[in-house]
Amino acid sequence: MDTSKNRHIFFRTHISQIVQLTDEEFEQVLNCFTFRKYKKHQYITQQGEIGSHEHFVLKGIVKSSYTDPSGKEHILQLAMEEWWFSDINAFNNEQPATFNADCLEDTETYSISFENKEKLCAESKKMEYFFRKKYTSGNIALQKRVLALLSSSAGERYNQLLIQYPSLYKRVSKTIIAAYLGVSRETLSRLSSTG
Known part of the structure; x- marks a missing residue:
């Protein structure tokens, strides 16, 4: 600002x-x-x-x-x-x-x-x-994140991130994005090349 x-x-x-x-x-x-x-x-x-x-x-x-x-x-x-x-x-x-x-x-x-x-x-x-x-909205978001980590595939979590926070992918390193999604850097590279 x-x-x-x-x-x-x-x-x-x-x-x-x-x-x-x-x-x-x-x-x-x-x-x-x-x-x-x-x-x-x-x-x-x-x-x-x-x-x-x-x-x-x-x-x-x-x-x-x-x-x-x-x-x-x-x-x-x-x-x-x-x-x-x-x-x-x-x-x-x-x-x-x-x-x-x-x-x-x-x-x-x-x-x-x-x-x-x-x-x-x-x-x-x-x-x-x-x-x-x-x-309340923070708790709902956290609950959705935990459920996604427990039950969604790596591809589903990746696609959800792109839909919800498109600018984040451009501003944060791939290593951090991978850690946030709970996947390896290699998996993230594979997902981003097929996405």
């Missing part, structure tokens, strides 16, 4: 898809968020850290992943513009972060702490409703 005015318009337009805010109400919302800029490859959160935030992506792509004890990375989410991401358990329960969140591009976010989110929801029924709707 070029200016704070553009960021504000972008964020307000996003919120207005669910609730309409007055100028004063939107100002109240902005006061609860912090604008942050990150460089490509910079971590926003690392496994084991305390003090998680919830983030709205203004610009860029963020990869949320878990590295298991054997060192294998499992990608849970690739969050682009207008997406929300957080380590839900760490954010809500003040637990150490389970996931890494790192930037695949230069990234800008609006971030909110648990305390500020609680305060905002207590003071604004509109924003409480907004967050509830976003939380």
Whole structure:
């Protein structure tokens, strides 16, 4: 985003898809968020850290992943513009972060702490409703992703990614796309050459 005015318009337009805010109400919302800029490859959160935030992506792509004890990375989410991401358990329960969140591009976010989110929801029924709707749609998307990983073929997952997020394929490396789909790099090459 070029200016704070553009960021504000972008964020307000996003919120207005669910609730309409007055100028004063939107100002109240902005006061609860912090604008942050990150460089490509910079971590926003690392496994084991305390003090998680919830983030709205203004610009860029963020990869949320878990590295298991054997060192294998499992990608849970690739969050682009207008997406929300957080380590839900760490954010809500003040637990150490389970996931890494790192930037695949230069990234800008609006971030909110648990305390500020609680305060905002207590003071604004509109924003409480907004967050509830976003939380529900996020859970539905996660459930669909898990079911796809469990029951869909590699080709079906690949085709679904192209339909749902066509720009993602152009912006993210094939290695990351393969890991996100749960396939090898070779399988992805085969799928993309036949697709």
